Amino acid sequence: MFIHLGGDVIIRSKEIIAILDRDVGDMSVITKDYLKSEKERKKCTVISQDFTKSIVITDEVVYLSPVSSLTLNKRAQAVSELELQLSTEED
Numbered sequence: 001m002f003i004h005l006g007g008d009v010i011i012r013s014k015e016i017i018a019i020l021d022r023d024v025g026d027m028s029v030i031t032k033d034y035l036k037s038e039k040e041r042k043k044c045t046v047i048s049q050d051f052t053k054s055i056v057i058t059d060e061v062v063y064l065s066p067v068s069s070l071t072l073n074k075r076a077q078a079v080s081e082l083e084l085q086l087s088t089e090e091d
Contacts, residue, residue: 001079005056006067007047013079015058021069022052038062 001013020027020035027035035055039062046052046064054069055062065072 001083003072003075003079004067005047005063005065005072009045009047009063009065011056011058011063013076013083015060016056016076017059018055018057019069019072019076020055020057022054022064035062 002010003013003016004010020031035057038057042057042060042062044062044064048066050066052064053067054065054072056065056072057063
């Protein structure tokens with residue numbers, strides 16, 4: 001399944017490693033260091049020049065999304081539930 005991150009960016013839900021709130025000021029030092037190293041190691045894609053609300057980390061890319069992390073988490077959860085339902089129906 002796919003998740004819309006904002007703008008015209010849609011990615012496979014299985015690619016997502018983490019969805020983080022943009023406000024890294026409230027994050028631990030470990031999380032800040034991890035995010036910094038991921039941005040240095042991977043391609044960083046700004047989805048919209050508008051206000052960045054969340055950070056989505058995948059194997060290849062770090063996305064800076066204008067969609068809130070709460071909304072993206074809800075979308076991911078809905079996709080996960082749908083995939084589970086479809087796999088149950090197939091069995």
